[in-house]
Amino acid sequence: MNNKQWILSKRPVNKLSSNNFDWVESEVEVIKDGEFLVKNLFLSFDPAQYDWMQETESYVEPVKIGEVMRAVSVAQVIESNHDKFKKGDILQGSFGWQEYAVSDGKSGYMRPFRIPRDVPITAPLGILGNTGLTAYFGLIKVGKPKQGDVVLVSGAAGSTGSVVGQIAKIMGCRVIGTAGGSEKCKWLTRELGFDAAIDYKSEDLNSALKKHCPNGVNIVFDNVGGEFLSESLLHIAEKARIVLCGAISSVGKAQSSISISNYMSLVIKRAKMEGFISMDFIQDAPPAIDKIKNWINEGKLIYREDIVEGLENAPSTLLRLFSGKNRGKQLLKLADPE
Amino acid sequence: MNNKQWILSKRPVNKLSSNNFDWVESEVEVIKDGEFLVKNLFLSFDPAQYDWMQETESYVEPVKIGEVMRAVSVAQVIESNHDKFKKGDILQGSFGWQEYAVSDGKSGYMRPFRIPRDVPITAPLGILGNTGLTAYFGLIKVGKPKQGDVVLVSGAAGSTGSVVGQIAKIMGCRVIGTAGGSEKCKWLTRELGFDAAIDYKSEDLNSALKKHCPNGVNIVFDNVGGEFLSESLLHIAEKARIVLCGAISSVGKAQSSISISNYMSLVIKRAKMEGFISMDFIQDAPPAIDKIKNWINEGKLIYREDIVEGLENAPSTLLRLFSGKNRGKQLLKLADPE
Numbered sequence: 001m002n003n004k005q006w007i008l009s010k011r012p013v014n015k016l017s018s019n020n021f022d023w024v025e026s027e028v029e030v031i032k033d034g035e036f037l038v039k040n041l042f043l044s045f046d047p048a049q050y051d052w053m054q055e056t057e058s059y060v061e062p063v064k065i066g067e068v069m070r071a072v073s074v075a076q077v078i079e080s081n082h083d084k085f086k087k088g089d090i091l092q093g094s095f096g097w098q099e100y101a102v103s104d105g106k107s108g109y110m111r112p113f114r115i116p117r118d119v120p121i122t123a124p125l126g127i128l129g130n131t132g133l134t135a136y137f138g139l140i141k142v143g144k145p146k147q148g149d150v151v152l153v154s155g156a157a158g159s160t161g162s163v164v165g166q167i168a169k170i171m172g173c174r175v176i177g178t179a180g181g182s183e184k185c186k187w188l189t190r191e192l193g194f195d196a197a198i199d200y201k202s203e204d205l206n207s208a209l210k211k212h213c214p215n216g217v218n219i220v221f222d223n224v225g226g227e228f229l230s231e232s233l234l235h236i237a238e239k240a241r242i243v244l245c246g247a248i249s250s251v252g253k254a255q256s257s258i259s260i261s262n263y264m265s266l267v268i269k270r271a272k273m274e275g276f277i278s279m280d281f282i283q284d285a286p287p288a289i290d291k292i293k294n295w296i297n298e299g300k301l302i303y304r305e306d307i308v309e310g311l312e313n314a315p316s317t318l319l320r321l322f323s324g325k326n327r328g329k330q331l332l333k334l335a336d337p338e
Numbered sequence: 339m340n341n342k343q344w345i346l347s348k349r350p351v352n353k354l355s356s357n358n359f360d361w362v363e364s365e366v367e368v369i370k371d372g373e374f375l376v377k378n379l380f381l382s383f384d385p386a387q388y389d390w391m392q393e394t395e396s397y398v399e400p401v402k403i404g405e406v407m408r409a410v411s412v413a414q415v416i417e418s419n420h421d422k423f424k425k426g427d428i429l430q431g432s433f434g435w436q437e438y439a440v441s442d443g444k445s446g447y448m449r450p451f452r453i454p455r456d457v458p459i460t461a462p463l464g465i466l467g468n469t470g471l472t473a474y475f476g477l478i479k480v481g482k483p484k485q486g487d488v489v490l491v492s493g494a495a496g497s498t499g500s501v502v503g504q505i506a507k508i509m510g511c512r513v514i515g516t517a518g519g520s521e522k523c524k525w526l527t528r529e530l531g532f533d534a535a536i537d538y539k540s541e542d543l544n545s546a547l548k549k550h551c552p553n554g555v556n557i558v559f560d561n562v563g564g565e566f567l568s569e570s571l572l573h574i575a576e577k578a579r580i581v582l583c584g585a586i587s588s589v590g591k592a593q594s595s596i597s598i599s600n601y602m603s604l605v606i607k608r609a610k611m612e613g614f615i616s617m618d619f620i621q622d623a624p625p626a627i628d629k630i631k632n633w634i635n636e637g638k639l640i641y642r643e644d645i646v647e648g649l650e651n652a653p654s655t656l657l658r659l660f661s662g663k664n665r666g667k668q669l670l671k672l673a674d675p676e
Contacts (some may be wrong), residue, residue, distance in 0.1 A: 244605050258600070263596070263597070264582075264596055266612065267583070267613030267615070270618055272613070273612075274609070276605070276608050
């Protein structure tokens with residue numbers, strides 16, 4: 001049986017492009033004892049994938065040159081010599097940019113697990129998976145919102161940012177989001193209930209923050225870094241918490257060239273800036289997922305998915321994330337379950 | 339009676355110099371009911387004074403143009419219409435760069451208070467005052483050291499840094515300090531018990547940190563900012579705490595031009611960077627001062643004072659702080675108590 005794969009062919013230096021990947025076709029491996037074969041159904045796209053492509057140290061091993069590009073996905077078991085995972089099971093795991101993957105059920109970036117049957121098949125890749133948990137843990141565990149806090153979210157129309165803002169509203173905060181373009185901004189205020197949205201493409205961030213946060217910001221949930229972060233530091237309130245969640249604006253730049261200004265505001269305002277990844281709180285995932293599920297059922301939390309089709313589009317789909325093209329959680333559909 | 343004063347004549351823009359101050363002589367005011375007159379004995383010099391000279395918002399009101407330069411000092415009451423403070427009392431307060439000051443006992447940056455009689459008269463300005471408390475609170479309350487932690491202190495030969503390093507040693511940490519010049523570095527390792535010292539003037543910080551902290555730094559106590567801070571971020575361990583305590587390297591630069599690189603290490607290492615000022619923990623000062631006193635008496639904590647004489651030298655004494663000339667807590671002596 002033929003397998004199609006995208007492998008990492010060269011590391012991105014000054015920019016990320018489709019040229020960083022090569023299309024490869026080969027025979028699907030024969031599964032050994034204790035292994036199983038899955039067919040990928042939906043691939044997840046996440047800003048962290050850019051970090052995985054770097055050679056520099058991160059919180060996980062880099063993808064090696066010549067290796068299938070790492071991605072979390074939902075896949076169905078189509079053949080099994082494994083005593084836990086059986087033919088027909090629908091799993092989440094790091095099965096990568098390929099049609100078929102062989103797994104022993106334990107190695108890889110993410111140990112495969114069966115997804116619940118009572119939720120949409122794509123939800124565990126986004127709102128009920130890493131996206132939802134990143135928003136929830138970053139806001140609740142690191143940001144520690146209190147009723148009445150002013151919360152500023154960058155990349156607010158993105159899959160994580162849009163959830164952060166809505167959870168902050170549920171917690172009784174006043175929420176301001178930044179996004180690129182009036183369409184996204186309208187979505188934030190009209191559909192998601194943000195108190196205000198700032199269009200960074202047409203508005204001056206500094207004056208907009210003065211207008212919308214005259215008494216300062218208590219929590220900055222930053223998804224973009226760079227200029228946004230530097231500017232927002234001039235508007236923090238005393239004892240503010242700046243939650244760092246990746247940094248899309250850093251893509252294509254060497255780490256040493258990514259700098260921020262105004263960090264001395266942290267002293268003046270006795271504030272703190274903290275990085276996190278959702279894996280750090282993984283033991284608290286089940287109750288967090290239950291909460292998110294309930295908020296969705298109660299109509300308090302809206303989420304969007306942006307679904308492209310066809311494995312051949314994997315590189316261009318990844319690029320959508322960094323150009324601000326995606327509307328909600330970015331996914332790529334390869335097949336329907338059987 | 340004649341009074342001599344240094345007033346703030348213009349705000350420092352690109353650099354701090356003696357030209358920012360004017361020497362003024364005038365008659366000492368006659369004290370009214372509820373007021374008292376003090377004679378300044380010792381003035382304290384602190385990096386924060388540079389911030390007070392700026393027009394930009396900080397955690398306290400800026401000094402106004404034409405106003406006596408703000409400074410904390412130890413002074414003796416020489417005349418009193420106040421029911422709490424009597425002639426002969428030795429007080430600490432923000433009496434400024436002048437020979438005599440009138441006070442109502444409640445206004446000003448620091449409410450005056452009687453200093454204990456059982457300690458050296460200058461100690462409340464340094465080791466048993468703001469310097470000691472800044473070191474203690476910054477390390478203990480913000481840095482939260484655990485036995486075996488690797489602690490990196492910049493400006494380690496300074497009045498705060500030298501105390502931070504010694505307290506970290508008392509807490510069972512491995513302590514590395516940076517300082518300018520071999521004389522300062524020798525003092526750190528030979529007399530203060532630091533495990534290693536890095537001479538930033540002659541050594542490459544990056545290679546030195548690789549050598550001395552191969553497993554990463556758990557606590558960075560930063561007194562200087564800028565390049566040191568950027569570089570140290572590349573050497574932090576997981577869950578590191580970066581304690582921000584002013585930033586001497588920022589002196590003479592607009593806040594927006596002070597930037598740091600590598601802040602994304604905070605995400606990669608799930609670390610936090612936090613600013614503080616000692617006043618935030620003022621309710622815990624009495625037990626902290628007791629601890630510091632005991633460590634001094636047990637010979638576990640050494641401190642140095644650098645005493646210049648004569649009010650005419652106040653501006654040049656302030657400059658010593660920022661050129662790295664001072665050896666220990668910088669003071670200016672105006673008079674002995676009567």
